Amino acid sequence: MEPFAFRTVSSHELGRYVIELGELSTPDGPSPYSIVHMRGFSCCFVTVEGKLAMVRQYRYSVGSWQLELPAGGIERGETPRETAARELAEEVGLVADDLIDLGMVYPSVGSTDERCHIFAGKSTGTCPRGLDRGEQTELVLLSRDEVEKMMDDGSAVYPALYVAWIKLQRSGLLDELFG
Numbered sequence: 001m002e003p004f005a006f007r008t009v010s011s012h013e014l015g016r017y018v019i020e021l022g023e024l025s026t027p028d029g030p031s032p033y034s035i036v037h038m039r040g041f042s043c044c045f046v047t048v049e050g051k052l053a054m055v056r057q058y059r060y061s062v063g064s065w066q067l068e069l070p071a072g073g074i075e076r077g078e079t080p081r082e083t084a085a086r087e088l089a090e091e092v093g094l095v096a097d098d099l100i101d102l103g104m105v106y107p108s109v110g111s112t113d114e115r116c117h118i119f120a121g122k123s124t125g126t127c128p129r130g131l132d133r134g135e136q137t138e139l140v141l142l143s144r145d146e147v148e149k150m151m152d153d154g155s156a157v158y159p160a161l162y163v164a165w166i167k168l169q170r171s172g173l174l175d176e177l178f179g
Contacts, residue, residue: 006033016073040104040115042084043071045164046096047177048123051141055091058136067140067150068158070094071116072132080104080117092139093129096121102167107159118164122177144178 004024012019018037023030046053059066072087074080081099088094099119107116131137142150150156151165168174 004031034111036112036114038112038114040074040080040117041071042074042080042087042117042119043069043160043164044084044088044096044099045069045102045118045120045161045168045177046088046094046099046123047121048094048141050178051143052147052178053088053092053094053123054140054142056138056140057091066158067156069118069160069164071160074117081119084117084119089127090130090132091135091137093126094123094139095125095127097124100173102164105160105163116160116163118160118167120164120168120173120177 004026006022006024008020008022010021012021016039020035020037022033022035024033044053053070054067055070056065056067058064070088070091072083072090074083078086081101084099085096088096099121102118102120104115104117106112107114129137147156147161147165151162156162165174168177
């Protein structure tokens with residue numbers, strides 16, 4: 001099966017995103033299709049003395065406070081690993097020296113080309129935070145039981161958390177990070 005041909009109709013830069021409006025050439029005729037181009041980001045599944053470090057911040061796109069893994073956009077010239085370490089320090093003031101690369105996922109392939117690079121490790125210390133302008137975060141440390149309860153009851157809605165959890169569990173590293 002061959003993919004439909006895509007033709008760009010227009011492209012619009014809006015802040016940190018580029019919206020590409022186009023058409024798919026389908027057997028039934030032209031079909032509108034849009035793509036949101038976004039720079040990739042990295043996130044960290046890091047434990048501190050057996051508790052998972054998460055960040056609470058208000059997300060205007062969904063109108064509520066969210067619990068997420070510390071994360072942020074990859075800057076030009078920066079590797080995904082460097083981004084993960086930088087964001088861990090900036091958002092929650094933690095340092096993790098030997099971050100394990102858990103791979104990359106596409107969070108929403110139906111509408112965007114955004115890539116999420118996931119790293120894991122144990123915190124090896126603290127550092128001063130360096131929040132971006134307009135950023136307000138709070139470090140939340142959760143036990144393994146608390147995280148599992150949130151995953152079971154559906155209150156954990158950050159997809160990278162589930163991906164990291166499964167990859168760490170399958171590799172045998174989840175127990176080590178929480179131990």
